[in-house]
Amino acid sequence: MLGLLHESPLHGYELRKRLNTLLGPLRAISYGSLYPCLKEMLADGLLAADDAASESGAGRRSRIVYKLTAEGKERLQEQLAEGGPSAWDDDSFGVRFAFFAQTDADVRIKILEGRRSRLEERREKVSALARTRDKLDRYTLELQQHGLESVDREVRWLGELIATERASVAARPRRTTTNK
Amino acid sequence: MLGLLHESPLHGYELRKRLNTLLGPLRAISYGSLYPCLKEMLADGLLAADDAASESGAGRRSRIVYKLTAEGKERLQEQLAEGGPSAWDDDSFGVRFAFFAQTDADVRIKILEGRRSRLEERREKVSALARTRDKLDRYTLELQQHGLESVDREVRWLGELIATERASVAARPRRTTTNK
DNA sequence: TTCGTCATGTAATGGGTTACATGATTAC
DNA sequence: GTAATCATGTAACCCATTACATGACGAA
Numbered sequence: 327m328l329g330l331l332h333e334s335p336l337h338g339y340e341l342r343k344r345l346n347t348l349l350g351p352l353r354a355i356s357y358g359s360l361y362p363c364l365k366e367m368l369a370d371g372l373l374a375a376d377d378a379a380s381e382s383g384a385g386r387r388s389r390i391v392y393k394l395t396a397e398g399k400e401r402l403q404e405q406l407a408e409g410g411p412s413a414w415d416d417d418s419f420g421v422r423f424a425f426f427a428q429t430d431a432d433v434r435i436k437i438l439e440g441r442r443s444r445l446e447e448r449r450e451k452v453s454a455l456a457r458t459r460d461k462l463d464r465y466t467l468e469l470q471q472h473g474l475e476s477v478d479r480e481v482r483w484l485g486e487l488i489a490t491e492r493a494s495v496a497a498r499p500r501r502t503t504t505n506k
Numbered sequence: 507m508l509g510l511l512h513e514s515p516l517h518g519y520e521l522r523k524r525l526n527t528l529l530g531p532l533r534a535i536s537y538g539s540l541y542p543c544l545k546e547m548l549a550d551g552l553l554a555a556d557d558a559a560s561e562s563g564a565g566r567r568s569r570i571v572y573k574l575t576a577e578g579k580e581r582l583q584e585q586l587a588e589g590g591p592s593a594w595d596d597d598s599f600g601v602r603f604a605f606f607a608q609t610d611a612d613v614r615i616k617i618l619e620g621r622r623s624r625l626e627e628r629r630e631k632v633s634a635l636a637r638t639r640d641k642l643d644r645y646t647l648e649l650q651q652h653g654l655e656s657v658d659r660e661v662r663w664l665g666e667l668i669a670t671e672r673a674s675v676a677a678r679p680r681r682t683t684t685n686k
Numbered sequence: 687t688t689c690g691t692c693a694t695g696t697a698a699t700g701g702g703t704t705a706c707a708t709g710a711t712t713a714c
Numbered sequence: 715g716t717a718a719t720c721a722t723g724t725a726a727c728c729c730a731t732t733a734c735a736t737g738a739c740g741a742a
Contacts, residue, residue, distance in 0.1 A: 339693050347635065351628070352596055359730055361695055389693065416532055426645035448531070455527065465606035472663055479659070483652055519721050539702050541723055568710095569721065 327363070328394065328402040329425040331373065335393035338364055348424055364392060372398035402428075409433045414440035435491050442484040449477045507543070508574065508582040509605040511553065515573035518544055528604055544572060552578035582608075589613045594620035615671050622664040629657045 330336065330344050338361055346354045367373045376391045394402065406422075406429045413422050419441050426434050456470055510516065510524050518541055526534045547553045556571045574582065586602075586609045593602050599621050606614050636650055 337693080356731055357695075358732070420649075423645060423649055427643040463607040466604060468667070469600075469603055476656070476659070479656070487648070517721080536703055537723075538704070538725090545723090
């Protein structure tokens with residue numbers, strides 16, 4: 327939510343739509359959690375509300391446009407700077423990646439590498455399991471192998487991204503040092 | 507749970523481990539929901555409990571081994587026969603596929619086809635969205651394209667599975683008609 | 687005029703995890 | 715002897731969905 331509101335101020339209804347296209351149909355967020363959350367962030371001083379009712383004559387129902395306060399931007403920056411394991415587990419990696427454009431290059435690399443080793447661990451566990459047991463039916467086997475190939479693909483993809491990132495850091499390393 | 511207990515009777519602790527390897531580390535089930543669920547199914551007459559305390563001398567703590575009753579097997583068969591949309595959405599497709607060995611060939615094909623068209627729909631929606639909007643940063647674009655390729659791969663995989671299934675039905679079509 | 691979409695919100699419900707309680711067994 | 719795993723269970727808590735309430739606007 328902070329990430330989207332940083333790109334541009336939005337009202338709740340529009341914010342939800344964008345969240346849902348961003349996060350995919352799975353993990354879609356409902357009004358029942360969106361509005362209370364906005365309220366809370368408002369109370370915490372992370373957001374500022376701007377009731378756009380009067381604006382531009384008699385425009386539809388009054389929509390409440392939210393934008394980040396200075397504190398909200400600060401909080402977003404903190405969260406984007408966080409490069410710990412919580413950044414590369416299944417729940418959050420997608421979201422973190424979606425806001426890579428607002429993330430520092432060195433944090434980007436750390437997250438990509440963390441994600442890759444996480445997947446490699448998983449791959450190792452599954453393929454170890456596959457080696458020990460043999461009495462699996464065709465379908466379980468098929469599922470396992472397909473899963474393994476998917477992980478491999480993901481790992482390769484991450485590898486390419488990491489290479490690209492490293493190349494661009496090497497090309498102009500000023501950016502990282504300047505921000506110190 | 508019914509599917510695993512049909513393969514072999516198990517006690518709760520072991521059942522949980524198998525569920526977690528089957529479902530993956532994500533969506534892992536906890537004791538807090540496993541044991542009450544077993545209890546409920548026992549009360550519903552789907553399972554029979556067998557306290558294996560006395561068996562084989564002084565074996566560890568008494569473990570309660572559950573197995574399917576006739577009613578439980580019936581329920582499992584009902585659920586495996588169900589070929590509706592609920593069988594091919596993200597939540598359940600994996601589980602349904604894992605028990606394909608116990609599923610009728612025609613239901614298998616229906617589920618695979620349902621899953622495939624579900625993914626094709628999704629693919630279409632995403633790529634339509636990609637065509638309209640242009641102002642996306644490198645990373646969002648990268649994520650979108652990688653997602654698209656993943657879906658394509660999945661669709662191809664399903665296509666191969668469907669072809670194999672159809673071939674084996676054509677080779678010995680007695681099975682489907684015999685069971686009428 | 688009715689339906690679909692836009693738009694904001696609240697309250698109850700549900701159900702799964704977390705945390706706790708207990709205790710036996712194996713390995714170091 | 716002590717830590718880790720095996721093994722079963724309960725109760726509180728969290729938090730998101732669901733369902734409901736309200737209302738305006740555009741299109742058929």
